[in-house]
Amino acid sequence: MTEIHTPRLLLRRWNDYDLAPMAEINADPEVMRWIGDGSVYDLEQTAEAIERWEEEWDEEGFGLFAVELLGSGELIGFAGLSVPEFLPEIMPAVEIGWRLGRQFWGQGYASEAAHAALEFALEDRGLDRVVSITRAGNTAAENVMHKLGMELELATTHPEYGFPLRVHAIDLTQYA
Structure with a gap:
């Protein structure tokens, strides 16, 4: 089983006990306002x-x-890698992303978890490039991207919802 330990966090695979706390995070309109069309998720x-x-x-x-x-x-959210199929113009690509409960914002957890996931992508999984995508205006997410060493690569529009997106990227040579 893949696990990553950071000074304060454990990144691990999902289990049955994670459903209720993750559903609580996904039910918070403030957490979800930058995700998809901004709708909350139920259980x-x-x-x-x-x-x-x-x-x-x-x-x-x-x-x-x-x-x-x-x-x-305590489960505080997620961080890790996914394939951003919703944005065909940047494919093939692997995206790093994160979502934390609001009570865990502003404490460096997103940066700590995202850095561990980026290291996992580039060093453990052998990827040579990783992107991160956010809605324009989500400065908190862009701050994490900059802390990871990512640079703005593309400004585009969400193909389904029509709002502006910003794609940041880092490759193995920039990371090293």
């Missing part, structure tokens, strides 16, 4: 999402990690 939608994330692990050899606090074991 069933969260269960379907976790199932898709686990399938991606099986199919791709990478995916979104459940992220928990080392001290308490």
Whole structure:
């Protein structure tokens, strides 16, 4: 089983106990305002999402990690890798992403988890390039991208929802 330990976090595969806390995170309109069309997810939608994330692990050899606090074991959200099929113009690509419960914002957890996931992508999985995609205006996400060493590569439009997107990228030579 793939696990990554950081000074404060454990990144690991999903288990049955993660559904309720992740559903609570996904039900927060403030957390979800930058995701998709901004709609919150209910318990069933969260269960379907976790199932898709686990399938991606099986199919791709990478995916979104459940992220928990080392001290308490509390699930705080996710961070990891996915294939951004919703944006065909940048394919083939692997995206790094994260989503944390609001009470865990502003404490460096997103940067810590995202850095671990980026290292996993480039060093463990042998990828030579990783992107990160956000809606224009999501400065918190862009701050994490900059901390990872990513640079703005493309400004485009979401093909389904029509809002502006910003694609940041880093390759292995920039990372090294």
